[in-house]
Amino acid sequence: MIRFEHVTKRYADGTTAVDDLSFEVAEGELVTLVGPSGCGKTTTMKMVNRLIEPTGGRIFLNGDDIATVDPVELRRRIGYVIQQIGLFPHKTVLDNTATVPHLLGRPRKEARARAAELLDLVGLDPSVYGSRYPEQLSGGQRQRVGVARALAADPPVLLMDEPFGAVDPVVREHLQTEFLRLQSSLHKTVLFVTHDIEEAVRLGDRIAVYGSGRIEQFDTPATVLGAPATPYVAEFVGADRGLKRLSVTPIExxxxxxxxxxxxxxxxxxxxxxxxxxxxxxxxxxxxxxxxxxxxxxxxxxxxxxxxxxxxxxxxxxxxxxxxxxxxxxxxxxxxxxxxxxxxxxxxxxxxxxxxxxxxxxLRRSTTADAANISRADVELQTVLDA
The missing domain is CATH 3.10.580.10 (CBS-domain)
Structure with missing residues (x-):
C-alpha cells in the first residue's frame, strides 16, 4: 500500500532529515514510527501526503508514484490526525466531523449523517456530543473527534502524528484501546508516529525504530524487544524490554x-x-x-x-x-x-x-523463540532443577 524507495530529505542548510529510506507498509497494516525528537519520523510521514517534498527517491501509494498525483487529490485519499487536532472552534462537533465529506461534494444532510455514524464509532454519542463545541470537550474527547474527522471520507490510509500525546496517561491508554478496537474492524493502512516505545509496542503490527534519519530496525514488536538489531535499538527500547514484552506476548x-x-x-x-x-x-x-x-x-x-x-x-x-x-x-x-x-x-x-x-x-519461551527464530512450543527451558 505504501512503499518508500531510497527516499531522502535534505534541506538547504545541509541538514539531512531522512537518509536513503526504503520500507513498505502492507494494506491494512499499522506501522509505528518511533524514535527521539528530530530523528526524521514525522518528516517521513509528512512526505506521504506531500506536506514535505522529498529531495530524492520515490514514494508509492497503492502503486501510484505520489509525485505524479495532484497534492489536493492525494490528501483526499489520506486521513490525517495530529496532536493539536485542529478542530474549528466555531463549528459544532458534528459539523467538524462532517467537514471533509462536505468538501468532497456530499449533500449536507448526507455528510452529517456520516459524521453521526463516525462519532458513534469512536464512542461519542452524537445526540449528546454532536451539538457541542470543541471548547466544551475534554482533551480525550477532542482527540476522538479528530480521529472521526480523519475517517469521514473513508480513506484507505491514515497518518497519525503523536495523536494521543497531549492527554494524561489514563486517557491515553483508553484512547489506544479504542483505536485498536477501531482498527480491528476497519483495517486501515496506518503510519503512526510516536516517541513512546510502549505506545509503539502496544499499537504496531510492526515497529520502525529510528536513529538519526534512518531506520535501525523494522520488525514486529516482539522481535524488536526480544532481539534488538543494534546496540542503539537495545538502548532505546530500554533495559526493561523484557517487561515491555508482556504487552505483546499472548497467553497460549x-x-x-x-x-x-x-x-x-x-x-x-x-x-x-x-x-x-x-x-x-x-x-x-x-x-x-x-x-x-x-x-x-x-x-x-x-x-x-x-x-x-x-x-x-x-x-x-x-x-x-x-x-x-x-x-x-x-x-x-x-x-x-x-x-x-x-x-x-x-x-x-x-x-x-x-x-x-x-x-x-x-515470557522466557517467547524471548528465546524470537532470538532463535523458532516457535514457542519448540523451546526447551532449563531451570535450577535441571542443573
Missing part, C-alpha cells in the same frame, strides 16, 4: 497448568477423594455446561457433610482471561484480584490456569 494453551476439575453437583465425598488422590489443595469448579463457575478448597470440603455437593462450598471466580490475551493483562489481573492463578477460557470453555511461574516461563 501450552502455558497453562491443568488443575483438578470438579462440577457443582459432584458429591463432597467423591470430590474429596479425587482431590486427595491428586494431592490437590484446590480444584476448579465448572457448571453443568462446562462453563467456569469458580474454585473450591480441599479444607472447605473437608469440613462439609459428605452427602452434600460441591455447589454449597464453591467460590465464584472473577480472575479469568481469554486465551490470546497479553501476559501483561494476565499479570495485572493477578495483582488486581490478589490471585495466585487465573483461569483461561476459549469462549466459555475452560482451558486451564496460568500461574506466576508459568507466566514467567511463557
Amino acid at each position: 494453551t501450552g502455558d497453562l497448568e491443568q488443575p483438578p476439575v470438579l462440577h457443582l453437583d459432584d458429591p463432597v465425598g467423591r470430590a474429596l477423594a479425587g482431590m486427595a488422590a491428586d494431592g490437590a489443595r484446590w480444584a476448579v469448579v465448572l457448571d453443568s455446561e462446562e462453563g467456569l463457575h469458580g474454585w473450591v478448597a480441599a479444607d472447605a470440603l473437608g469440613q462439609a457433610a459428605e452427602d452434600g455437593t460441591v455447589r454449597e462450598h464453591a467460590r465464584r471466580m472473577e480472575a479469568w482471561l481469554p486465551v490470546g490475551a497479553p501476559l501483561k493483562q494476565a499479570f495485572s489481573t493477578m495483582l488486581q484480584h490478589d490471585a495466585g492463578w487465573i483461569a483461561v477460557l476459549d469462549g466459555d470453555r475452560f482451558l486451564g490456569v496460568l500461574t506466576p511461574g508459568r507466566l514467567h516461563e511463557a
Whole structure:
C-alpha cells in the first residue's frame, strides 16, 4: 500500500532529515514510527501526503508514484490526525466531523449523517456530543473527534502524528484501546508516529525504530524487544524490554497448568477423594455446561457433610482471561484480584490456569523463540532443577 524507495530529505542548510529510506507498509497494516525528537519520523510521514517534498527517491501509494498525483487529490485519499487536532472552534462537533465529506461534494444532510455514524464509532454519542463545541470537550474527547474527522471520507490510509500525546496517561491508554478496537474492524493502512516505545509496542503490527534519519530496525514488536538489531535499538527500547514484552506476548494453551476439575453437583465425598488422590489443595469448579463457575478448597470440603455437593462450598471466580490475551493483562489481573492463578477460557470453555511461574516461563519461551527464530512450543527451558 505504501512503499518508500531510497527516499531522502535534505534541506538547504545541509541538514539531512531522512537518509536513503526504503520500507513498505502492507494494506491494512499499522506501522509505528518511533524514535527521539528530530530523528526524521514525522518528516517521513509528512512526505506521504506531500506536506514535505522529498529531495530524492520515490514514494508509492497503492502503486501510484505520489509525485505524479495532484497534492489536493492525494490528501483526499489520506486521513490525517495530529496532536493539536485542529478542530474549528466555531463549528459544532458534528459539523467538524462532517467537514471533509462536505468538501468532497456530499449533500449536507448526507455528510452529517456520516459524521453521526463516525462519532458513534469512536464512542461519542452524537445526540449528546454532536451539538457541542470543541471548547466544551475534554482533551480525550477532542482527540476522538479528530480521529472521526480523519475517517469521514473513508480513506484507505491514515497518518497519525503523536495523536494521543497531549492527554494524561489514563486517557491515553483508553484512547489506544479504542483505536485498536477501531482498527480491528476497519483495517486501515496506518503510519503512526510516536516517541513512546510502549505506545509503539502496544499499537504496531510492526515497529520502525529510528536513529538519526534512518531506520535501525523494522520488525514486529516482539522481535524488536526480544532481539534488538543494534546496540542503539537495545538502548532505546530500554533495559526493561523484557517487561515491555508482556504487552505483546499472548497467553497460549501450552502455558497453562491443568488443575483438578470438579462440577457443582459432584458429591463432597467423591470430590474429596479425587482431590486427595491428586494431592490437590484446590480444584476448579465448572457448571453443568462446562462453563467456569469458580474454585473450591480441599479444607472447605473437608469440613462439609459428605452427602452434600460441591455447589454449597464453591467460590465464584472473577480472575479469568481469554486465551490470546497479553501476559501483561494476565499479570495485572493477578495483582488486581490478589490471585495466585487465573483461569483461561476459549469462549466459555475452560482451558486451564496460568500461574506466576508459568507466566514467567511463557515470557522466557517467547524471548528465546524470537532470538532463535523458532516457535514457542519448540523451546526447551532449563531451570535450577535441571542443573
